[in-house]
Amino acid sequence: MSAVSAVVLALCFLGIYMPAPSLATSSGNNDFIRCLLPDVPSQLVLTPGSPSFKPVLVSSIRNARFVAPATTRPPLCIVTPTNASHVQAAVRCGRAHGVRLRVRSGGHDTEGISSRSQRPEVFAIVDLANLHDVHVNPQEATAWVDSGATLGELYYAVAKAAPGLGFPAGVCPTVGVGGHLSGGGQGLMMRKYGLAADNIVDATFVDADGNLLPDKKAMGDDLFWAIRGGGGGSFGIVLSFKVRLAPVPPTVTFFSVTRSMDQGAVEAVTKWQTVAPALPDDLTVRVNVQQRQANFQSLYLGNCSAVVATLRDRLPELGVTQADCREMSWLQYAAYIYFGDAINSTPPEVLLLNRTLTLGRFYKNKSDYVNKALTKDEWEKIFTWPSGGAVEGQLVLEPHGGRMGSIADADTPFPHRGGVLYNIQYVESWNGNSSTPSWVNTLYDFMEPLVSKNPRAAYANYRDLGIGVNKQVHVGGVSSYQSGKVWGERYFGGKNFKRLAMIKGRVDAGDYFRNEQSVPPLHL
Incomplete structure (x- = not known):
C-alpha cells in the first residue's frame, strides 16, 4: 500500500551556531539579536552566517515550492528554543525592535507562511522542534504534549505509557502538534471522539507581550476557546497542550x-x-x-x-x-496508515519517531x-x-x-x-x-x-x-477585518470569525502576531 500523504517530505538537521556572524542588516535588526543573547544561548540563535542556517530553514519545509521563496528572502534568524523563557525573550525582543515572528512546529504548512513572508518586513522564525516532550498520565487518561512534538511522537508515547488509550488526530505522523491542534485536527477517529481540538483540556501559552500564561485559567475562557481550532500564528505561541486521551481496543x-x-x-x-x-x-x-x-x-x-x-x-x-x-494494535495502525508495509521490516516506533525526511x-x-x-x-x-x-x-x-x-x-x-x-x-x-x-x-x-x-x-x-489574504489598514498598520472576513468566514463561519477577531482585539490589539491569513483585530 502506498503512503497517502507522502507527497512532499523534507530533511531535518540539527542547528549549530557559529560565533560572530556577519549580517547585512540594519542596526535595529542587530539589536534584536543582541537583545536575545542574554536570555537565549547563542547556539539556539541561528543567523545567515551560520553553516547550519539554511539546512535548518529548509528542514521544516515539506512543500518544495516554498524552498526558493524561503531562501531568497530568508528570516533575520531562526530561534530554536528549549524552554518557555526563550520563547518569551523572542516575543519581547521582537516587539522592542520591530521584528515580526513566524512560528512553526512541524512544517506541514500548505502555504509555507510559517517559514517565509510575502510582505516586505523583517521577521524571525521561532522553530519549536526542540520542545517535543510528551508526558502521559494513564490514571487520568490525559497527556501534556509540547507543540514541537510530532503526531508520531505523541502516538508512540501514549501507546507505550497507557496501552488501551489513543488520541484522535491526523494520519500523518510527521505533522507538528502545535499547528495540527490549533487548526482543528481532523482524523479517522473524529467520528467517535471529535477533532483533536475538541479534546484539548488545558494549555500553556506565551502572549503577545511575552507573558507566560501557564494554564487556561490564566488565559481566560475566550483565549482558550480561540486556540482550540482558531488556527496558529494569530494570538501568541502555544507551548504545550493538555489533551484528553481516548479508549482504543487491543x-x-x-x-x-x-x-x-x-x-x-x-x-x-x-x-x-x-x-x-x-x-x-x-x-x-x-x-x-x-x-x-x-x-x-x-x-x-x-x-x-x-x-x-x-x-x-x-x-x-x-x-x-x-x-x-x-x-493490528492501534500503534501499529498509526504507522501502517502512512508507511504501509514498511512496518513489516521496521518497528512502528522507528517509523513514528523519525523526523528525518527527504524533500519531495x-x-x-x-x-x-x-x-x-x-x-x-x-x-x-x-x-x-x-x-x-x-x-x-x-x-x-x-x-x-x-x-x-x-x-x-x-x-x-x-x-x-x-x-x-x-x-x-x-x-x-x-x-x-x-x-x-x-x-x-x-x-x-x-x-x-x-x-x-x-x-x-x-x-x-x-x-x-x-x-483571500489580509490587507493592512495603512502601510505598517493592523490587518483589515473586512479583508480578513473574505477568507476567515470560510474557515470559521461568520459568528466564530467575528468572535476570534474580537478576542484578537483584546489580546493583541496592535496585531503583532500577523501573517497573510492571521485573524485581524476587531475593536467594537
Whole structure:
C-alpha cells in the first residue's frame, strides 16, 4: 500500500551556531539579536552566517515550492528554543525592535507562511522542534504534549505509557502538534471522539507581550476557546497542550480496497457519500480518488469480522472480505496508515519517531465541505478531470457524522459540524517545471455549485491563500477585518470569525502576531 500523504517530505538537521556572524542588516535588526543573547544561548540563535542556517530553514519545509521563496528572502534568524523563557525573550525582543515572528512546529504548512513572508518586513522564525516532550498520565487518561512534538511522537508515547488509550488526530505522523491542534485536527477517529481540538483540556501559552500564561485559567475562557481550532500564528505561541486521551481496543482493523471505473468506482463513491457519515461511529471509511480509481480505507475500533458484516449490508459495492482486512494494535495502525508495509521490516516506533525526511515534489492544496451528495454524473466528470484523467491530482474524502454532528458549531472555532457529509482535500503535485497548478484550480472552480455555500467552507489546516489574504489598514498598520472576513468566514463561519477577531482585539490589539491569513483585530 502506498503512503497517502507522502507527497512532499523534507530533511531535518540539527542547528549549530557559529560565533560572530556577519549580517547585512540594519542596526535595529542587530539589536534584536543582541537583545536575545542574554536570555537565549547563542547556539539556539541561528543567523545567515551560520553553516547550519539554511539546512535548518529548509528542514521544516515539506512543500518544495516554498524552498526558493524561503531562501531568497530568508528570516533575520531562526530561534530554536528549549524552554518557555526563550520563547518569551523572542516575543519581547521582537516587539522592542520591530521584528515580526513566524512560528512553526512541524512544517506541514500548505502555504509555507510559517517559514517565509510575502510582505516586505523583517521577521524571525521561532522553530519549536526542540520542545517535543510528551508526558502521559494513564490514571487520568490525559497527556501534556509540547507543540514541537510530532503526531508520531505523541502516538508512540501514549501507546507505550497507557496501552488501551489513543488520541484522535491526523494520519500523518510527521505533522507538528502545535499547528495540527490549533487548526482543528481532523482524523479517522473524529467520528467517535471529535477533532483533536475538541479534546484539548488545558494549555500553556506565551502572549503577545511575552507573558507566560501557564494554564487556561490564566488565559481566560475566550483565549482558550480561540486556540482550540482558531488556527496558529494569530494570538501568541502555544507551548504545550493538555489533551484528553481516548479508549482504543487491543485490536483495530484496517482495510484497503481499490476499484477502477470499470469495476464500479463511480457508483461506489456516489453511494459512499451518504453511507459513510451514517456508519457506526467506531467505523470510518475514507476514499482517495486518483488516476480514475477510488481507494477505500478504513479504521475500525474492533475486529475484521464486524467490519465485513457491516459493509456487506451497508456498502456491498466494495465487496470487502476477510482477506482485505489487516488486524493490528492501534500503534501499529498509526504507522501502517502512512508507511504501509514498511512496518513489516521496521518497528512502528522507528517509523513514528523519525523526523528525518527527504524533500519531495511541489504541491498545491485546496479544500471543501459537502452537505449534499453529488450525483453519479458529477462524479463521472470528477474522475475524468481533465479529459484523459489527472495523473498528478488526488482527492481525499473524509466522512463526518457521528460525534462530529453532535458538537455545536460555536463550541470551538471549527464550525463544520452538523449537516456536513464529508470534507474534500484537493492535492495537485508537480515536478517544479510549471509554477501554476491547473488541475486543482479548474476542478475547484467546477465544484463551486456542488459544495457548501454562503460561505463556501474550507479547512484551516489545509491553508489556501487563493481564497483571500489580509490587507493592512495603512502601510505598517493592523490587518483589515473586512479583508480578513473574505477568507476567515470560510474557515470559521461568520459568528466564530467575528468572535476570534474580537478576542484578537483584546489580546493583541496592535496585531503583532500577523501573517497573510492571521485573524485581524476587531475593536467594537
